[in-house]
Amino acid sequence: MSTVEFQDRETSLGWQREAAKETVGGHGVIVAEFFDEGCSRRLPWRQRPAAAQLMAAAEQTNRSFDAVVIGEYERAFYGDQFDAVLTALRARGIQLWLPKAGGPVNLDDPVHQALMLFLGSQSRREVLRARHRVLAAMHVQSRVQGRFLGGRPPYGYRLADAGPHPNRAHASWGRRLHRLEPDPAARWVRWIFEQRATGRSVAGIARELNDLGVPCPSSADRERNRHRTRHEWIVRTVVGILENPRYTGRQVWNRHGARTTASAHHRVPTRPPAARGWAESEKVTHPALVDEATFSAIQGTRAARPTQHGDTRTYVLAGLVQCQLCGRRLDSHWVNGRPGYRCRHGHTSARNRPPGLAKNVYVREDHLLDDLRARFPEKLGDGDDGSAIADYVRSNHLTLICGGPTQELKPCGPPRIRATADETTEGQLQLLLL
Structure with missing residues (x-):
């Protein structure tokens, strides 16, 4: 049962159980049940709790069953998942029964082969069709109607009743619309925009908010932020407010792209309105906290600004340098007219520096490039601007580890390379500042 909000457990489980019992009637009895709730069929079985438990039970030699019956194919499988599960069960001598197959599935039978291909395609088509319809409908509801489509309200707003639901059936059930x-x-929020419009730094705004004791979004709305443990303003929080067009009074939907990593520390990228279906309401739908002219001007201040010589600062090894002391990626840092990389070990400009924090790690980019050229003269040569070296490091999944075991760094002289016998084995080329 993929959606717990719109389905009843007893009903969904009941009809699937009845289908399974009818399939095995006269052949066997059901001795155990595995029923996932809130899990999409698109998830692999190992990521569904009950399905993973079933596969773990199948591996036991003293298991209480010798066959598995699926009440409804479309509830259990998506795409080619069926083949993987059937193969794993057959390797352990366990049959797989389906109501639509009338009993155990036998892939040596051409009829069963065609049936499984059809069911897999149909399951995928059902998901894609439902996804397309829902996304298209939500796009129209946001752009044309300016409807609030759920989720947590932005900091500075709360939800208010906006009348009955326009769908008659939903309205008869008592569902209501909401607005901000x-x-x-x-x-x-208004103060943040006013301060930023004067040219004040984002870090300075975050520091003053913390000094004034202003509750940050996670502490102001604990019910929706119970997963957050830190309750202070950070630069990223202020930037998120300054980038949110909903503060102009327009409703926005689908502004963020999907996460490409499971880590919660990676920022979800914000997409331009024309990319991948970002919908912005055609009219103002709720009270604005900043006018559109100020909002647009503030976005411009975040654009890359040229140096006094008219060129743009570039960092060839950005994202490739890691701190040995704390494991963080070094930040790109321009100092004394040249690119470099530094690590402040988690300290940000939004709060005062802790007294016991290790000293910053800093390394110049040209020193790193010189050392890489010396390390790989036969592969890279020394006549390039560093782009070829950076491409080589990325393509070989190497990481530059900077910062020695002590917290003392010499201010002059390039770092010396200490490389393992086979740096590609560990996926890291260690550069230690000695």
Whole structure:
């Protein structure tokens, strides 16, 4: 059962159980049940709790069953998942029964082969069709109607009743629409935009908010932020407010792209309106906390600015340098007219520096490039601008590890290379500042 909000467990489990019992009637009895709730069929079985438990039970020699019956194919499988599960079960001498097959599945039978191909294609088509319809409908509802489509309200807003649901069936069930209205924290949102419009840095805004004791979004709305443990303003939080067009009074939907990593530390990229279906309402739908002219001007201040010589700063090894002391990626840092990389070990400009924090690690880019050229003279040569070296490091999945075991760094002289016998084995080329 993929959606717990719109389905009843007893009903969904009941009809699937009845289908399974009818399939095995006269052949056997059901001795155990595995029923996943809130898991999409698109997830692999190992990521579904009950399905993973079933496969783990199948591996036991003293298991209480010798066949598995699926109540409904489309509830259990997506795409080619069926083949993988059937293969794993058959390797352990376990049959797989389906109501639509009338019993155990036998892939040596051409009829069963065609049936499984059809069911797999149909399951995929059902998901894609439902996804297309839902996304298209939500796009129209946001752009044309300016409807609030759920989720947590932005900091500075709260939800208010906006009348009955336009769908008659939903309205008869008592469902209501919602809209955004300012709450007491709206004054701080306006203050953030005012400060940024004067040219003040984002870090300075975050510091003053912390000094004033202003509740940050995670502490102001604990019910929706119970997964967050830190309750202070950070630069990323302020930037998120400054980038959010909903503060102009327009409803926005589908502004963020999907995460490409499971880590919660990676920022979800914001996409331009024309990319991949970002929908913005054609009219103002709720009270604005900043006018559109100010909002647009503030976005411009975040664009890359040329140096006094008119060129743009570039960092060839950006994202490839890692701190040996704390494991963080070094930040690109321009100092004394040249690119470099530094690590402040988690310290940000939004709060005062802890007294016991290790000293910053800093390394110049030209020193790193010189050492790489010396390390790989036969592969890279020394006449390039560093781009070829960076491509080589990325393509070989290498990481530059900088910062020695002590916290003392010499201010002059390039870092010396200490490389393992086979650096590609560990996936890292260690550069230690000695």
